Amino acid sequence: MADIVARDLSVPVAGRQLTLHKFARRKSTIAFVMALPLILVVACLVIYPAFYSISLAMMNKSMQYFNIFTSKNNFTFLFGRPTFWMVVEQTVLFAVTAVIFKALIGFIAAHFVHNLPAQGQRKWRGMLLIPWVIPPAMSTLAWLWLFDPSYSAFNWVFAHLGIPQVAWLGNPYWARFCVILVNVWVGSPFFLIMYLAALKSVPEQLHEAAAIDGANWLQKIWYVNLPMMRNIIQITALFSLIVTFSNFDIVKILTNGGPVDQTHVFATWAFQWAIWGNDIPLGASISLFMAPILAIAAFLILRNVSRRGNEA
Amino acid sequence: MAQVALRNIVKTFDRTPAVQGIDLDIADREFIVLVGPSGCGKSTTLRMIAGLEEATSGEIFIGDQLVNDVPPKDRDIAMVFQNYALYPHMTVFENMSFGLRLKKFPKPEIKERVQVAARILDITDLLDRRPKQLSGGQRQRVAMGRAIVRNPKVFLFDEPLSNLDAKLRVQMRTEIKKIHQQVTTTTVYVTHDQVEAMTLADRVVIMNAGRIDQIGSPHEVYHTPKTQFVAGFIGSPTMNMLPCRLVENGSGLTVRLSDWLSFPVPPSRAARYRPRVGNELTFGLRPEHIIEGRGEVPPGAAAFQARLDVVEPMGMETMVYFVVDGVEVCGRVNPAAAGRVGESMRLVADLNQMHLIDPRSELVL
C-alpha cells in the first residue's frame, strides 16, 4: 500500500518520476510530522538526560570540570566505599529474590484462578489485582504502619500467640525482608495477570492429550504449561527485573535506606547523594550502575519478543 | 462503466518477479475472471488495477485514462475484498455510504443509492445492524453493496467467496451472476477456484507464475486449452495425462500408452499430429470422455478393457480408476454399469476429444 509506493521509488518509470516523488514525499512527510512530537519527547526527556547523566558522572562535585581521568573521581570514590558494595549487593539481592517470589506466586495463583469456573474467575482476578492498582507509595505507607516499631499490628498478633516481637524495620535483616516482601506484594499481581493470559492461550487439547498419555496434574504443568508459557515467563521476569532493580518508592518510604544503609538500593542512594548531599555528579554515577543490567535485560527482552513474533 | 487495458504490466517485489509482462484488454461491461494457483500473480494484478500496488513498469488504462499515477480514490473503482473489510464500528448503512459521505454527496441521494443497492442484494432489513451481527453471506452482500453504491467504472473482486462454506459459495456464485446481469458494470474477478471462473466469466484469464497462459471463453479454455497447465487446471476432476509415444503403422497413427494400451488417432487429428511421429509426448483426455463400453463403438472412439483399482460412487455418476504403467487414470461411468474393484471392465475412450502435449514446451499441439 503506502509502503509499496514509497519502496517502488527505487525503480522509477520514465516520465512519471516527478509526480511520484512529490506524492510519496508528501505521505512520508506527513508520517514523519505525526511522529515528531514523540521523537521530541524521547530525544529531550530520555535520550538527552541519559547521555547527560554519563557526562555528569565524570565531573567533580561542583561540576566545574571533568575529573574522570584523575585519580580522585566519582568512580574511585565509590569503589573505595564499603557502603557502595553493600548497595550493589542489596539491590541485586532485592531484585533477584523479589522477582523469583513474584514469579512463583503469580504462577501458582494463576493456575488456581484458571481452575475456577469461568465467571468466578473475574471476581477473584479482580480482588487479586488490587495491590498493583493502589499507588505503591500509598500501599507502602500501609506496610510502614504495619511494621511500626511500637504499634505493629503483626507484633500485636505475635504477642497474643506467644511469638517474640520482631523489630521489623529496626533490624537490618528483617528490614531487608520487609523490603522484599512489599516488593513481592506490589508486583505479584502483574505476574498473575500475565501468566493467566498465557495459561488461557495453551490449547486445552494439549492437556487432554497429556491426560490420555497418563500425565498427572504436576506433570501437565511441567511438560505442557511451562514450555508453552516459556516466552511470557521470560519476558515478564525481565520486565519485572528492570522495574524492581530501579525501584525507588518502596525503599524510600519504608526504610529510607536504613537501618545503617542496609536497605539502600541504587535509586535511593543516588537520590540521597544528589538531592540531600548536593552532590549531583556522584548521584549520577551511582544511578548509572543500573544501566548495564537494564541494557542486558532490554536486549534479552527484545530478542525474546522478536522470536515470539516469528513464531506467531 | 468502461473498458480496462493492461499493457505489458510488470511487478517485482524486492527482486522477486510477481507479474512478468501482462497484456490484457477488458471490454466495457465484460465479466472477466483471473484464475490460477496461489502465487500466480492474479491478486497482484487486480491490486495494480485498483491502485493498491504500483506497477513496476507497464501501463494501466481505465476508460481511456492512463491511471498509473492516479490514487485509488480517483480511479472510480470499487473493490470487494476476500475478508469483506467492513468497518466494524459502523452500521451496514454507514458502511455502504462511507465513500459517498467522504465525497460529500447530498444526504437524500446517499439514502436513495443505498436503498437501491440494498434492494438488489436483498439486505434492506439489515441496514441498521453492525457487521458482527451478520452472517458470512450477509457480510459479503454488504461488501458488494458498498461497491454497487459507488456506481464505479469497474468492480474488482478479490477472491470474495473463499471464506464461505461450500454450500454458501455455490449460492453466492449464482447471486453474483444475477447481480452482474442487473448492474452491468465491467468486472474483474480473481479466484483460485476454476469452477467459479467457468461459471461466472464471459472470458477466463488463466495465469501461471506471473504470466497469462491463455485468455478465452470458458468453452474455449475447456475444449481447446493451449498449454499443459491450462489443460490440467481447468476441469474437475482433472484431465488424465499420460506419457505416450506417437507411432505410425499400417492402419494409421496410434498413440501407444503402454504395452497393453494403445489408441488409434482419429482421422480428424491425423494431419495435425503426423509431423510428430516417433516423439515421446503427453496424452491428455478428460475423465468424462472415458465412459462405459456398451454395444457399438462410435467413430473416433476406442474400446478397451481395464482392471479397476478404485471405484468412487458419486450418486449421479461413478468415478472409476485404473492404472496404466503406474499412472492412475480416471473415467466417468454410469453407476449402473460400473464394475467392482479388481474386476476388469470394458471402457470406451472418445478420442475425438484427445489432446497431445509436447512435454518440453508444454504446449498443446
Add this chain to the structure above:
Amino acid sequence: MTTATAEAAAGHGHRVRSGSISRGRRRTLYWSYFFLIIFVIFFLTPPLYMFITSLKSSAEISAATNPWWVYHPTLSNYIDLLTQNQYLVFFRNSAIVSVCVVSLTMLISVLAAFSLARMKFWGSATLATGVFLTYLIPDTLLFIPLFKTFAFIHDKTGIELINHWWVLIILLPTLTVPFCTWIMIGYFASIPKELDEAALIDGAGYIQMLTRIFIPVALPGIIAATIFCFTVSWANFLYPLAFTTSADQLTLPVGIVTTLIRGDVYAWGQIMTGALLGAAPPLIIYAFLMDYYIAGLTAGATKG
C-alpha cells in the same frame, strides 16, 4: 481460543450440579479456593488495614488496643483531611497534572502510533523499537540529569522550573508516552490492512482514516492506554519528590508522606486516610473499567 479453553478447563458451563463434576475435579476446586483465599488475605490485608485505621481516632490508635478492630469508629480523619486546605491542594495538583499528562500523552501517542504502525517512512521500524527501549529506561536514572538541567535553565534564563507542580506535566510524559505509543502501535497494527485499503478506495485521506476508522475501531486500546497513563501519573512519587518542595506545590503521594509526618509524630489515622483517599481514583477506575485496565497491562508484553 481464550474463552473456549478457559471454559473447557474450568468445568462445564455455569450451572454447577454437584453430581456432574467428578470427585477429583471437586477436590481440585476446593484446594483452589483454599489457596486463593490465602492469597486474597495476603493481598488485601494492607488496604483493609488502611481502612480500619482510617476510622480510628488518634486516641484509639495510641491506646494500642486491638489494631485489627475499630472500637469507636469515627470519620474525624476524613473530615479533617477534606476540610483542611492542604490536602485538597495536593489532590488538586495531582488531578490537574494527571489530566494534563493524559491528554498530552494520548495526543502524542496516537499520532505517533498511527504513523509508525501504518505509514512507513525511513527509520520508522527502528523508531518503533527505540520507543519500546526508552520505556525500559527508569525514571530513577533520568531524574538527576533532568534536575541539573532545570537548575541550569534557571541560572541562564531565570525561568524557575523547580518547585512548580506544572513542571511535572513536562516530565511525566517521559514515563507514559513510550508505553502508550507501544500499546497503540499494537492495537493499530492489529487492524486488518484490508480496512485501510477499503477506506483508501472509498476515498479517505490519512487523517480521515485515523479519525473515522482507526480511533473508533481501536477504542478499547485507547481506553486502556488512557487508564495506564492516568495511573502512572497519579502514582508517581520520585519526580514530585525531587522537583517540588513547597507544600502547595506537592502532588498527593508526596504530600501525604512528607507533611503528615511532622518530626517524630506520625498522625497515623490521618496518614492512612490520606493514603486511602490517594489510592481511591485508580481504584475507582479499576472497579469500573477493570477489563480495560488489564488489557493495558497485558498489551505491552503480549502484543510483542
